[in-house]
Amino acid sequence: MKVGVISDTHGLLRPEAVAALEGCERIIHAGDIGSLDILEQLQAIAPLHVVRGNNDLDAPWADPIPDALRFDLNGWEALLVHDMADVPVGLDVNVRLVITGHSHKPCIEWRGERLYLNPGSAGRRRFKLPVTLALLEVHETSMEPRLVSLLE
Template sequence: MKTAIISDTHGLLRPEALAVLEGSDLIIHAGDIGAPEILSQLAAIAPLHAVRGNNDLDLPWAAALPDHLSFDLNGWPTLLTHDIADVPALLTSAIKLVITGHSHKPLIEWRENCLYLNPGSAGRRRFKLPVTLALLDASRTALEPELIHLLP
């Protein structure tokens, strides 16, 4: 199952990101979306899970989006929230995949038997941080994440 994970678009969905997202079975947006059109464009490519980020809180169109979401990703219990600081209060031992955004810093890290994944920021470059998203191959027996750099 090809899952594309994107975050911190802040109203900018780059053509480079769209090219990578094509052919995804599922797209996950980890918040700071920035504009409702971003969600429409993503949902036109594949089914979509999204949470709002701190920059989406005061935007009327984002009021219906959850702050966190728990779901099953091909047999992997998953927690999606924008800020990793919110994870401890939401985490249970059943969760095997934690997806966050917010920091604009990509992270792929196993912590015991749980994968923590932050795809970084796919929107406007912040400081000297990379512009990235992540692809995740979620089979029944393994999670195989890959960080994709969108700009040199």
């Protein structure tokens, strides 16, 4: 299963991001969406899992979007939150994938049998941080994440 992971669009869905997400069977947005239009564009590509970020909290369109979401991804239990600070200290051992955004810093880190994935920011460039998203190949017995740079 090919999964696209995107975060911190802040109202900007780049054509390069849309192109990178084509062919995904699911898309995950880790918050700071920026507008309902972003979700509609992503939903047109593939089914969507989404949480709101701190910049979405005052937007009425984001009221129905949860702050945290737990779901199954091809047999892997996943937790999706915007900010790493919101990951519970006593995280359920069955959660094998933790997806966050917020920092704008891409990160792929295995901690034991658990994958922590932050796709970075796909929206407007902030400071000198890269503009990225992640693609995740989810197999029955493995997950293979990789970052995709959206700007050269």
